[in-house]
Amino acid sequence: MxxxxxxxxxxxxxxxxxxxxxxxxxxxxxxxxxxxxxxxxxxxxxxxxxxxxxxxxxxxxxxxxxxxxxxxxxxxxxxxxxxxxxxxxxxxxxxxxxxxxxxxxxxxxxxxxxxxxxxxxxxxxxxxxxxxxxxxxxxxxxxxxxxxxxxxxxxxxxxxxxxxxPTGDRPLAKPPVRKLAKDLGVDLRAVTPTGRDGVVTREDVHAHAAAAAAVTAPVAGPVVAAPAAPAESVSVATATTGDVRVPIKGVRKATAQAMVASAFTAPHVTEFVQVDVTRTMKFVRRLKESGELGRDVRVSPLLLVAKALLTAIKRHPEINAQWDEAAQEIVIRGQVNLGIAAATPRGLIVPNIKDAGAKTLSGLAVSLGELIDTARLGKTSPNDMQGGTVTITNVGVFGVDTGTPILNPGEAAILAFGAVRELPWVHKGKVVPRQVTTLALSFDHRLVDGELGSKVLADIAALLERPKRLITWG
Structure with missing residues (x-):
């Protein structure tokens, strides 16, 4: 038995x-x-x-x-x-x-x-x-x-x-959509999915929340859905002012700590330059139409900005460095792990492309597209956010001209890419409309002096003014 x-x-x-x-x-x-x-x-x-x-x-x-x-x-x-x-x-x-x-x-x-x-x-x-x-x-x-x-x-x-x-299947939705539903107090099981294969989309959640608000009597302040959790992690909405208290945790907590540490540890210097990127924008359109980089490869101005930065680093490798306080040494990194700042429903994250400097333009385009898609889906792994050496933040997608970016901890430089606008510009002795952007380069003044920072920024500007140099310089 x-x-x-x-x-x-x-x-x-x-x-x-x-x-x-x-x-x-x-x-x-x-x-x-x-x-x-x-x-x-x-x-x-x-x-x-x-x-x-x-x-x-x-x-x-x-x-x-x-x-x-x-x-x-x-x-x-x-x-x-x-x-x-x-x-x-x-x-x-x-x-x-x-x-x-x-x-x-x-x-x-x-x-x-x-x-x-x-x-x-x-x-x-x-x-x-x-x-x-x-x-x-x-x-x-x-x-x-x-x-x-x-x-x-x-x-x-x-x-x-x-x-x-219920005994049925769990509603299908991506992690960022689940987070959105949780924040809005929406039960995903009550949402009608419109996505492929019955997947609940962000639009479905917003539509359900709007419909619920339309049939609900108004209340003082927003309704906050809070799961059973420790007291310190529960959002609190006051009945008189409508104030909402959001717990500082996860990505936002880590970002805040990192930015404070960076701002008060590394002496920041930021330099700016306006660039005529008319030829770069034409080059982007040509690559899109011709499919030179691959049929399914997305091409954007950010791709050429990234390639210009990587080319400038090849000419000035000292900017791809790290300050080692314990050893009292400056470490010039052997490879460039290019970070791309990405805004996600969970907060700002900076995943990076490993050894980006060794990639061709086509390979860089593929890696950049995968990085962005993964970040939007909320699937970026911890390993993808480790070991960055230099960063690009694309503030232009929000219609912002420029800014003074704070360094990612452990890195010596960060480049801000502003909005591309049609502006009057002196070209071949005449004032004509041209596509213009503003670049801002922040760097750690312990590692990078004004001369090195200026040379790197000037090289990036020159490459974007005449993108064919990306081939000859690279």
Whole structure:
């Protein structure tokens, strides 16, 4: 006679990025009672660097979800338990020695912790950042609530995803659309999808929210949908003024910390130049119409700005550098990892194209298109945002002429590409309408002096005025 041995296995929040100690659970894809298989994605979490889907590393049936959507969880904390079927074995006779109890799941784990995403296992134990035990002025009238000890396992939450979840399929939507629906308080199950294959789009969410607002009596201040979460992470709308308090976390928190550190660590200098880019705009149109770079390759002025910057760096490699405070050295980087600042529903991120300086114009176009598409879908991985050496921010897409960009931490330069406008310009001795843009180059004055910064900016301008030089100079 045989019987099946079943045991509980616990899945902990993994290290989803180097140096990160916590992550917010954005969405659960399973609920208690669901069957899961090895490699199946069970939830999506957001760190300070990216939104990441977490796969489960074993087969079984979901027993408990320990945190609701919206909760921030320390790395190493159990987030889900699964009943796992063991190997079949013979039932011991009554007179036999008692069977040793099944070892606790934590003890059964090997010493080397599995890492599903991120950069691999760390040596030694995981160090967690101590939780704050007092609230800030965000909720000034609320008494401080002590945070639970890191080692304690929180009380189970019965099906926190959507308690009223029907037995049908989960609505199909991309992560940025789910985030939008969450922010607007829209239940995706109530939205009529218009996207291909029944996918809910941003327009569907906005249309549903507008329709709901039209039939709802007006209230004082916006309605804020808040999931069950710690007090410090709940948005608060006041009934008298309509003010909304938004938690500072995730990408926005990381961006704020990085920008403050950069602004008050690296002495910034910004230089500006106006450029006649009429020939560049004609070159872009020619590449689009001819399909020289490939049939499905998107060509934009940003592509040629990126190529001009990379060409200028080849001529002046000292600007592709990093300040090493600990070693008291300037590190001139061997390759250019070109960052492109991208505005996403989660905030500003700067993914980068690895070894962009070694790519042809066609290869750069393909990489740039993939980078932008991935960022818009909210699928940028932590690795794609590590190791950048120089950055471009395209403020022109918002109709802005220029700005004074702040350096991405660890980089020596950032180029702002402004809007292209038709302006009166002196060309061949006559004032005629020409396509003009303004470039702004910010650099770290510890590494880059005025001469080097000016030469780099002048080279970029010269290349965009006569884009054929991209071939001869490159």
């Amino acid at each position: 045989t019987t099946e041995v079943r045991s509980l296995r616990e899945f902990k929040m993994p290290d989803v990025g180097e140096g990160l100690t916590e992550a917010e659970i954005l969405s659960w894809y399973v609920k208690p009672g669901d069957t899961v298989t090895d490699g199946q994605v069970v939830c999506e979490v957001e760190t300070a660097k990216a939104a990441v889907e977490l796969p489960i590393p074993f087969n079984g049936v979901v027993e408990q979800l320990f945190f609701p959507e919206g909760a921030t969880v320390d790395v190493g904390t159990v987030i889900i338990s699964v009943a796992v079927a063991g190997e079949a074995g013979a039932v011991a006779p009554a007179a036999a020695a008692p069977v040793a109890p099944v070892a606790a799941p934590a003890e059964a784990e090997p010493a080397r912790r599995e890492v599903l995403v991120g950069y691999g296992p760390r040596t030694g134990g995981t160090q967690r950042r101590a939780r704050r035990t007092t609230t800030t002025t965000v909720v000034a009238a609320t008494p401080a609530v002590p945070a639970p000890a890191p080692a304690a396992v929180p009380a189970p939450v019965a099906a926190p995803v959507v308690p009223e979840q």
